[in-house]
Amino acid sequence: xxxxxxxxxxxxxxxxxxxxxxxxxxxxxxxxxxxxxxxxxxxxxxxxxxxxxxxxxxxxxxxxxxxxxxxxxxxxxxxxxxxxxxxxxxxxxxxxxxxxxxxxxxxxxxxxxxxxxxxxxxxxxxxxxxxxxxxxxxxxxxxxxxxxxxxxxxxxxxxxxxxxxxxxxxxxxxxxxxxxxxxxxxxxxxxxxxxxxxxxxxxxxxxxxxxxxxxxxxxxxxxxxxxxxxxxxxxxxxxxxxxxxxxxxxxxxxxxxxxxxxxxxxxxxxxxxxxxxxxxxxxxxxxxxxxxxxxxxxxxxxxxxxxxxxxxxxxxxxxxxxxxxxxxxxxxxxxxxxxxxxxxxxxxxxxxxxxxxxxxxxxxxxxxxxxxxxxxxxxxxxxxxxxxxxxxxxxxxxxxxxxxxxxxxxxxxxxxxxxxxxxxxxxxxxxxxxxxxxxxxxxxxxxxxxxxxxxxxxxxxxxxxxxxxxxxxxxxxxxxxxxxxxxxxxxxxxxxxxxxx
Numbered sequence: 001x002x003x004x005x006x007x008x009x010x011x012x013x014x015x016x017x018x019x020x021x022x023x024x025x026x027x028x029x030x031x032x033x034x035x036x037x038x039x040x041x042x043x044x045x046x047x048x049x050x051x052x053x054x055x056x057x058x059x060x061x062x063x064x065x066x067x068x069x070x071x072x073x074x075x076x077x078x079x080x081x082x083x084x085x086x087x088x089x090x091x092x093x094x095x096x097x098x099x100x101x102x103x104x105x106x107x108x109x110x111x112x113x114x115x116x117x118x119x120x121x122x123x124x125x126x127x128x129x130x131x132x133x134x135x136x137x138x139x140x141x142x143x144x145x146x147x148x149x150x151x152x153x154x155x156x157x158x159x160x161x162x163x164x165x166x167x168x169x170x171x172x173x174x175x176x177x178x179x180x181x182x183x184x185x186x187x188x189x190x191x192x193x194x195x196x197x198x199x200x201x202x203x204x205x206x207x208x209x210x211x212x213x214x215x216x217x218x219x220x221x222x223x224x225x226x227x228x229x230x231x232x233x234x235x236x237x238x239x240x241x242x243x244x245x246x247x248x249x250x251x252x253x254x255x256x257x258x259x260x261x262x263x264x265x266x267x268x269x270x271x272x273x274x275x276x277x278x279x280x281x282x283x284x285x286x287x288x289x290x291x292x293x294x295x296x297x298x299x300x301x302x303x304x305x306x307x308x309x310x311x312x313x314x315x316x317x318x319x320x321x322x323x324x325x326x327x328x329x330x331x332x333x334x335x336x337x338x339x340x341x342x343x344x345x346x347x348x349x350x351x352x353x354x355x356x357x358x359x360x361x362x363x364x365x366x367x368x369x370x371x372x373x374x375x376x377x378x379x380x381x382x383x384x385x386x387x388x389x390x391x392x393x394x395x396x397x398x399x400x401x402x403x404x405x406x407x408x409x410x411x412x413x414x415x416x417x418x419x420x421x422x423x424x425x426x427x428x429x430x431x432x433x434x435x436x437x438x439x440x441x442x443x444x445x446x447x448x449x450x451x452x453x454x455x456x457x458x459x460x461x462x463x464x465x466x467x468x469x470x471x472x473x474x475x476x477x478x479x480x481x482x483x484x485x486x487x488x489x490x491x492x493x494x495x496x497x498x499x500x501x
Contacts (some may be wrong), residue, residue: 006187006217012181018174021169028162035155046144048085049137052105055082056133073121083109101140108133181357191219198226207234218405261302268295314357314443315467321349321386321399325359328365328384335370340378343369346385354399354466356444361464364440364448368403368460369431374426375407375458389463398446405459410452418450437462 086106112129166388191213198211208228211223268291275288325345329336336343365384372382382405389398410418417423419438424431434448437460441448444467452458 006183010176014173014176014180017169021172022167024165025162028158029397031158032155032162033091035151035158039151039155042144042148042151045089046141046148047143048089049144052082052086052109053134053137053431056109056130064134098143101136101143105140108136121187140396142227187217188219191223195219195223195226198223202226202230202233207237209229219418237399261299264295264298268292271295287430314360316355317358318353319356319358319361320351320353321401322347324356324361324365324401325384325386327358327362328369331362331366332369332373335373336382339373339376341373341376342381344381346497349388349399352388352397354464356399356464356466357440360440361444364437364462365401365403367437368462370406371433372403372405372458372460375410376405377407380406398463401462403460403462404457406457409454409456410450410458411454415450415452 083106086102086109089102090099090106093102108129110134113125194213195211198209201209205341209230210227213220213223241362271288272289275285275292278284278288322345325347329343332343369382369384376382382403385402385404387400387402389400414425419434420431423435438448441464446463448460448462450458450460
């Protein structure tokens with residue numbers, strides 16, 4: 001998750017806690033206010049019941065003190081506002097019980113008022129009405145007192161909820177703030193320190209160093225970009241070192257060519273002359289032929305050094321695996337015979353055509369076969385096997401050639417260095433062969449890989465992308481050959497890939 005989203009989620013957590021606590025606190029305050037208003041109303045209702053009782057008894061006291069000679073209708077004046085207040089309470093009653101109690105009070109007071117305007121003989125009617133009104137008023141008084149108590153309890157509970165909400169919110173905010181500091185350290189501070197240490201290491205020249213950060217956030221993406229930059233710098237540095245080494249090889253080759261080619265030409269010319277003069281001695285003529293062949297092979301080696309030390313254009317041609325294997329076997333025949341090693345070719349490709357620089361690939365395969373022969377015991381077999389990759393991503397097929405021996409294998413420490421230029425484990429080796437094989441593979445867009453098992457042997461796998469764009473039949477081969485001939489003519493190149501004069 002991106003760091004900005006992590007920070008946003010943390011902020012939203014703070015906001016949610018604050019809003020939740022505010023909501024609970026405001027709700028509790030509103031509840032307390034409502035309960036306060038209810039308590040005040042209930043107090044006024046309770047006071048009204050007391051006032052009505054007071055009015056009743058004052059009215060009855062006035063009835064007792066009235067003069068007997070006065071007319072009954074003149075003896076007492078019942079307070080009209082009392083009946084009006086009772087009527088209001090009947091309309092404002094919130095439930096049936098309260099309403100029925102006030103209706104009972106109203107009826108009792110009405111009976112009481114009617115009994116007060118008749119003769120004193122109606123005292124029993126007055127007392128009955130008084131008792132009925134008294135019971136209803138007491139019931140209302142008890143009801144209002146109970147409701148007052150409940151409103152006080154509700155107000156206290158609301159206040160407690162508000163206090164708890166505020167306390168919990170404060171505690172959560174403190175916890176979230178501490179967690180926020182810890183997360184910021186994990187999300188930002190620690191990765192930044194790792195990035196700084198890694199950039200210092202890369203800046204100090206350790207281009208193999210990789211930033212130990214993983215994930216999908218911005219800093220992890222930056223770490224991957226730094227790793228890619230370090231890998232690119234390492235590759236460029238390797239290419240620069242290789243370019244310097246190739247420059248040194250070029251100078252070496254010039255000196256070697258100047259010092260060896262003239263003597264080799266004299267040896268070859270002398271051997272040819274002697275061969276012409278001893279036609280009768282077939283064995284001696286054959287030995288002279290070997291001398292001529294070895295001189296040509298040494299000249300080819302010098303040419304290979306020249307080609308390795310400079311970039312020459314690939315001259316792709318239509319070839320089959322069988323053509324490449326046969327050419328490599330012919331080149332390595334002398335070494336195979338000297339080592340007493342057989343070469344076995346396994347063709348799993350068939351007549352499929354590949355567009356490759358046949359000469360350079362032949363040289364690379366020859367190096368792999370010769371190297372395998374040198375590491376094989378006498379009487380063993382070196383296998384050169386051709387296979388075709390079947391990629392699942394729709395990319396063109398590639399030729400995969402495996403050269404396997406049954407030697408003692410290669411140590412792990414040595415296996416990691418075998419493709420380095422000038423590295424060799426043989427006293428007579430030059431350390432150029434496998435480096436040249438990898439160079440040929442890379443220039444074709446492929447690669448070379450070596451696996452080895454101690455006591456079982458070594459297998460070198462050369463992968464060469466080179467599917468023919470014209471197909472794989474005989475007509476395609478003709479088109480491919482014409483295409484490569486036109487390419488050579490257009491670039492002014494001879495068959496060795498060198499510029500013609």
